[in-house]
Amino acid sequence: MTEAEWADMERLLPTPCYVVDEALIEENLKILKGVMDRTGARILLAQKAFSMYALYPLIGEYLCGATASGLYEARLCAEEMAKPLRTRGRKVENHIFSPAYKEAEFREILRCCDHIVFNSWKQAERFGPEAKAAGKSMGLRINPERSTQEGHAIYDPCAPGSRLGVTLEAFEAGLHRGSLQLLDGLHFHTLCEQDADALEATLEAVEEKFGRYLPGMRWINFGGGHHITRPGYDIPRLERCIGRMQDRYGLTVYLEPGEAVALNAGFLIAEVLETLRNGMDIAILDTSAACHMPDVLEMPYRPPLRGSGQPGEKACTYRLGGPTCLAGDIIGDYSFDRPLKEGDRLVFQDMAIYSMVKNNTFNGMPLPAIALRRKNGECDIVKEFGYRDFRERLS
Ligand SMILES: *Cc1c(COP(=O)(O)O)cnc(C)c1O
Numbered sequence: 272m273t274e275a276e277w278a279d280m281e282r283l284l285p286t287p288c289y290v291v292d293e294a295l296i297e298e299n300l301k302i303l304k305g306v307m308d309r310t311g312a313r314i315l316l317a318q319k320a321f322s323m324y325a326l327y328p329l330i331g332e333y334l335c336g337a338t339a340s341g342l343y344e345a346r347l348c349a350e351e352m353a354k355p356l357r358t359r360g361r362k363v364e365n366h367i368f369s370p371a372y373k374e375a376e377f378r379e380i381l382r383c384c385d386h387i388v389f390n391s392w393k394q395a396e397r398f399g400p401e402a403k404a405a406g407k408s409m410g411l412r413i414n415p416e417r418s419t420q421e422g423h424a425i426y427d428p429c430a431p432g433s434r435l436g437v438t439l440e441a442f443e444a445g446l447h448r449g450s451l452q453l454l455d456g457l458h459f460h461t462l463c464e465q466d467a468d469a470l471e472a473t474l475e476a477v478e479e480k481f482g483r484y485l486p487g488m489r490w491i492n493f494g495g496g497h498h499i500t501r502p503g504y505d506i507p508r509l510e511r512c513i514g515r516m517q518d519r520y521g522l523t524v525y526l527e528p529g530e531a532v533a534l535n536a537g538f539l540i541a542e543v544l545e546t547l548r549n550g551m552d553i554a555i556l557d558t559s560a561a562c563h564m565p566d567v568l569e570m571p572y573r574p575p576l577r578g579s580g581q582p583g584e585k586a587c588t589y590r591l592g593g594p595t596c597l598a599g600d601i602i603g604d605y606s607f608d609r610p611l612k613e614g615d616r617l618v619f620q621d622m623a624i625y626s627m628v629k630n631n632t633f634n635g636m637p638l639p640a641i642a643l644r645r646k647n648g649e650c651d652i653v654k655e656f657g658y659r660d661f662r663e664r665l666s
Contacts, residue, residue, distance in 0.1 A: 281616040286542040287558040287639035295536035299500040300333035318344040320529025324351035336364030345383040392445030410456040417476035419469035426463035460494025467508035485520040492525040537623025543615040559593025562636040577618040579605040595634040
């Protein structure tokens, strides 16, 4: 994008506003499609990271479908990806994994989904027969108990006491006549923003523990957390991992990245409302870490901000915070070439993923608008929110 295009975008859009760049999404999709074309693996969008359904028809053109964490995401895939693409003669797959399904929702889940992954033998045995009778492909999530990440403990499903996935011990304890016949595949999800070396280590544990059950399966799902579209990600190593499971066990390999689909493909534009000093320069913005980018506090991380530097790197350093009453509603400390003033616009980067899917109206904060920057450079505001959206969630 040229400086003039940035300036236009900042000037013309309301704030706060998420802007997703269609061309950048498509670049990511092309990288993922390359992996599929070279290996025969099937890649799905994990909707929990990015559910901007205005782009589902585009995403469904490149990927094999989507995966859901529950009924609502499954329905969104059915309505916004599967249905429009069906009219163009393309069938997309709708997968679901949930730690526990609700009886009252299961019938509708069966209507939406093709693949259903269970988190325990008990769930598989309770809901499996109905799923089988409906012709669904069924899987069990396993826990290979090989942690490959440090730092983000809340994203480690291999940690002791994890409720996610069946350990080898529980897998074998649950085996009895007929139980393996329920399964078409195994699913694991243990990575978070990781490279293919972590996948390789995980696969070693999967083979070591569950290897004897793999030849009886049709597919294996490597879950998400693969940072495939990050510059420098080791794609050849990923492809060797995929090839190994295909060649050794004759399995269809699924991957379900969320982040990688929309990584670095969106922005959050905000406005400076006020500046003040308390031992340091502070700016209050019309966007909030707590409401509009909760992973900044939850993960936590410091989002990149266009044109800024590390604290002290440029002439003027500010602590940027939201307009809520939460003392810790701090986005981070950033430096700028010039002092900030009321009305200045700031552009946070990498704001497509885990942003609009997680936002909230705490403190009565307005939700950011959602805009789409088309390939021709034009920005369409696809959704704006108002007082009603705040009110409708309360009673
Ligand atoms: C979170 C999650 C994903 C997507 O993870 P990313 O880190 O966004 O790639 C995929 N599958 C499952 C089961 C998940 O919980």
